[in-house]
Amino acid sequence: MGVVLPTDDDLVAGLRAGDEETFACLLNGWSGSMLRLARSFVSTAASAEEVVQDTWLAVFQGIERFEGRSSLRTWVYRILVNIARRRGSAEQRTVPWASLEPDHDPTVDPGRFRGPDDQYPGGWLAFPERWPTTETEVLAREVRATVAAAIDSLPARQQVVLTLRDIDGQRAEDVCALLDISMANQRVLLHRARAAVRSRLERYFTTAGGES
Amino acid sequence: MTCAELVELVTAYLEGALDPETEQRFVEHLALCDGCDIYVEQMRRTIAEVGEVEPESLSGTTRDRLLDAFRTFPRD
Numbered sequence: 001m002g003v004v005l006p007t008d009d010d011l012v013a014g015l016r017a018g019d020e021e022t023f024a025c026l027l028n029g030w031s032g033s034m035l036r037l038a039r040s041f042v043s044t045a046a047s048a049e050e051v052v053q054d055t056w057l058a059v060f061q062g063i064e065r066f067e068g069r070s071s072l073r074t075w076v077y078r079i080l081v082n083i084a085r086r087r088g089s090a091e092q093r094t095v096p097w098a099s100l101e102p103d104h105d106p107t108v109d110p111g112r113f114r115g116p117d118d119q120y121p122g123g124w125l126a127f128p129e130r131w132p133t134t135e136t137e138v139l140a141r142e143v144r145a146t147v148a149a150a151i152d153s154l155p156a157r158q159q160v161v162l163t164l165r166d167i168d169g170q171r172a173e174d175v176c177a178l179l180d181i182s183m184a185n186q187r188v189l190l191h192r193a194r195a196a197v198r199s200r201l202e203r204y205f206t207t208a209g210g211e212s
Numbered sequence: 213m214t215c216a217e218l219v220e221l222v223t224a225y226l227e228g229a230l231d232p233e234t235e236q237r238f239v240e241h242l243a244l245c246d247g248c249d250i251y252v253e254q255m256r257r258t259i260a261e262v263g264e265v266e267p268e269s270l271s272g273t274t275r276d277r278l279l280d281a282f283r284t285f286p287r288d
Contacts, residue, residue, distance in 0.1 A: 016287075020279065020282065020283060023282045027275060027278060027279070031270045031275075032267020033267050035270065036268065052270060052274075053274050053277070060282050061285065107220060108216070113214070113216040120214075121214065122217060123215050124215045128247060129250075131257065143261055144265060144266075147258075147265055148266075151262065162262060166259050166263055167263060167267055169263070172227060183229070187224055187227060187229060190223055191220070191222065191224070194222075194255060194262070197258050197261075198254055201257075201258060202254070
């Protein structure tokens with residue numbers, strides 16, 4: 001899950017001292033998920049890029065004020081959310097996080113389970129097929145492309161939660177605080193996102209991927 | 213707990229968010245059901261594969277502009 005960064009103390013010291021390597025390292029490591037997070041508040045990709053840019057400017061201009069009460073990453077992402085929210089409302093884009101009411105439809109097609117009149121209602125009609133391991137680099141690349149496409153097609157909120165949790169490896173508590181959502185809502189979004197990606201992978205493995 | 217119910221609880225299970233009684237039923241079901249065992253394994257695999265995805269990145273122009281701004285920011 002991403003590159004291992006130095007400790008917060010080292011990062012903060014580096015930013016304060018104007019160490020370019022530290023800044024480049026953070027820029028490379030965090031900007032991707034920051035773009036995705038910004039994109040859920042504003043209307044265009046260009047606008048999201050500006051939000052990320054303004055966030056980084058605010059970060060190194062304000063790093064003297066960082067007190068270490070949260071992790072550096074949480075602090076940076078909070079600045080981003082504030083900037084993105086302001087910008088989103090200026091663009092009159094409704095902030096999706098405010099009216100969060102996740103749906104509770106099944107994440108697996110109900111047609112894959114036995115009906116209520118069956119001897120085993122709710123049991124698998126047929127077990128999911130086992131997936132091959134991705135031994136070759138070609139196959140691994142195809143799998144990554146499939147996963148990336150699946151993530152891109154998720155609804156924005158699911159995309160953000162999946163990115164922060166499973167790509168960045170951020171803690172559930174931090175993600176909830178950042179997005180101002182409950183643990184239960186965060187979990188529903190994360191679960192739906194993971195289940196959707198799983199189902200895309202299943203389709204890939206049982207059709208094209210299964211042949212190689 | 214049915215298979216259709218179990219598949220909806222996988223993330224809650226992995227997060228340790230199930231109440232003890234539900235968790236017990238989850239684990240018991242899993243031990244007896246190959247279909248659900250495969251499903252949970254595939255969810256774990258999915259999470260691992262998601263972790264391998266390269267996130268998008270800033271445009272070269274923005275990145276250069278930021279590095280430049282950082283370099284020239286006045287510090288005392």
